[in-house]
Amino acid sequence: MKFDTVIIGGGLAGMTCGIRLAQAGQRCAIVSQGQSAIHFSSGSFDLLGQLPDGEPVLDPEAGIAELAGRWPSHPYAVIGTENCARYARQVPELLREAGIRVTGQAQHNHFRITPMGKSRATWLTIDGYLTTPQIGEFPFKRVCIVNIEGFLDFYPEFIAEELRKFGIECRFGNFNHPDLELIRRNPSEMRSANIARVFDHDADLEALAAELRRLAAGCDALILPALIGINRNDSLEFLKQRVGHPIYLLPTLPPSIPGIRAQQALQHRFRALGGEYFLGDCVLSAQTEQGRVRRVFTANHGDIPFEADHFVLATGSFFSKGLVATPDRIVEPVFEADVVSRPGRAEWYTLHFFDRHEYQAFGVRTDNRLRVIRQGAPLENLYCVGAGLAGFHPVQEGCGAGVSMLSALYAAESIARASDKPVAFD
Ligand SMILES: Cc1cc2nc3c(=O)[nH]c(=O)nc-3n(C[C@H](O)[C@H](O)[C@H](O)COP(=O)(O)OP(=O)(O)OC[C@H]3O[C@@H](n4cnc5c(N)ncnc54)[C@H](O)[C@@H]3O)c2cc1C
Incomplete structure (x- = not known):
């Protein structure tokens, strides 16, 4: 060849x-x-x-x-x-x-929030993820941090501990759904990529949106683990439109949904340009x-x-x-x-x-x-x-x-x- x-x-x-x-x-x-x-x-x-x-x-x-x-x-x-x-x-x-x-500039770092809630300087962040222009300048005062029941690679308590240092009021929410039961039977299956595949279905996203609407009462914004959009681009927009509140994603421990998405997108682009x-x-x-x-x-x-x-x-x-x-x-x-x-x-x-x-x-x-x-x-x-x-x-x-x-x-x-x-x- x-x-x-x-x-x-x-x-x-x-x-x-x-x-x-x-x-x-x-x-x-x-x-x-x-x-x-x-x-x-x-x-x-x-x-x-x-x-x-x-x-x-x-x-x-x-x-x-x-x-x-x-x-x-x-x-x-x-x-x-x-x-x-x-x-x-x-x-x-x-x-x-x-x-x-992505959003960001080479002349000015912004701050991403790590899975442990710490701020870290970075250049470009995929749209939809929680970032701040300066450490501690969060775009909300009261936030609800929502996890998926049984998902162990996301730590709402640690994240809240960090946010509270900047005067942010934090509440917690949990989401569960019968479609998650199949993967929950085996705790080692409760990984980000498997959960994200469930949320590729409209019906499951609708159910999540309904729960987020309830949890959003009294909050300025919601934080979700990055467990949506493994095979579709519109999941976050879909939720935001139905919930009517700002929703920010936070990375989870690996495997990383934004990483898998980025890998697929780059590979697709290379092939579309004629690459093998x-x-x-x-x-x-x-x-x-x-x-x-x-x-x-x-x-x-x-x-x-x-x-x-x-x-x-x-x-x-x-x-x-x-x-x-x-x-x-x-x-x-x-x-x-x-x-x-x-x-x-x-x-x-x-x-x-x-x-x-x-x-x-x-x-x-x-x-x-x-x-x-x-x-x-x-x-x-x-x-x-x-x-x-x-x-x-x-x-x-x-x-x-x-x-x-x-x-x-x-x-x-x-x-x-x-x-x-x-x-x-x-
Ligand atoms: C766990 C982890 C998380 C990170 N997270 C971030 C982050 O969030 N942001 C950031 O800016 N940086 C991050 N980094 C830094 C990271 O090194 C770079 O961002 C970048 O992704 C590295 O890309 P790469 O292509 O140079 O190497 P790699 O990503 O390591 O890719 C090398 C590829 O070569 C393949 N390969 C190896 N040997 C052979 C062979 N003999 N034949 C064929 N294929 C082969 C491997 O299978 C692999 O696919 C992270 C690094 C690690 C290890």
Whole structure:
């Protein structure tokens, strides 16, 4: 099989890169083994919430400029301040074209509310989720936090504890319905995706709306766990129209409904642009000649190779097995790329869970075009994008989605420029 570009890994980075290249007229394939981090995401996309030294960032664009000066090995520094700003302007449009409606600005973080009720700086949030312009500036004074009876991945008491610190009056409500009984028989089935499938039916949404109308009495707004809209776009609007009160969604513990929706929407967009998506397949090995990757081989296609002019390594970090830790070293399993890491395992982590662990910044070594370095030299047509890059701490710095999407756009632009189908990327 011959393509212009083969992308290995179909998470946020792989799909962003694939969409951009397909838009540029490339014949593009994504080979992806399985679920990605987006299935676990919050419904918000982070650009930069903190500098590496812990200083909070209010204006991510300005923060990236500062970071580029002081931490030159950070992916944003490699991509470059102006490029980052340009790509950050393109991302909301790319998401909206895929059907993911987001709000937010690269010059001003807003705050999303975590499943534990904490405020966290972020860049873009899917419409319908509870956000605040500043910490504590909630759009209500009295709120009812509603859960689905028996759903254990949402914690109204913790959320209320946080909201009450800002003077918000909180009440609780519970919803139950005979259609939920089937999944409730087995407590391990009471997961977000199964519940959300029940609420894809009009009759169940109507029943929920009726209960929410009752619970809304005396409240300015309602908060619901994100358990609606796995296969339809209109669920929240449907409820709001019938209830007549503002309703805000909060993310639950994984699996994440907004994440699953976003994954499906991006995959659909890539395919609609002519891309080929090989889900459930795994790239096992690669052949290189004279500093170029010629072909890769996958588990499902055996000795039938995937050939391309360019390849993109978007296999993520440890979470997705894009990086693997052996007892004494860190390995990138497909290309055996050079990896930025530390020699002694004892230096990889500390004993405190919430610390900034060294291993989180381990990743594939690249040149300033994000081309993968192997045995000290860049492979001419292999780019690394996303969570597998070295030099950043996605959680502490609050930059996971931003690094994935901006690096993907940077690599896509390089690839499109190097091909015979160049395209305007502004
Ligand atoms: C649990 C979790 C939650 C997160 N939540 C957020 C959030 O809410 N907001 C935010 O901004 N950031 C979040 N992040 C940070 C996250 O890293 C990025 O946002 C981003 O989603 C990472 O995307 P990626 O495509 O780079 O990697 P991944 O999402 O890890 O995707 C890599 C893909 O490559 C595939 N793959 C791996 N090896 C192979 C192979 N050999 N062949 C074929 N396919 C392969 C994997 O199956 C996977 O599908 C979260 C991270 C984690 C781990």
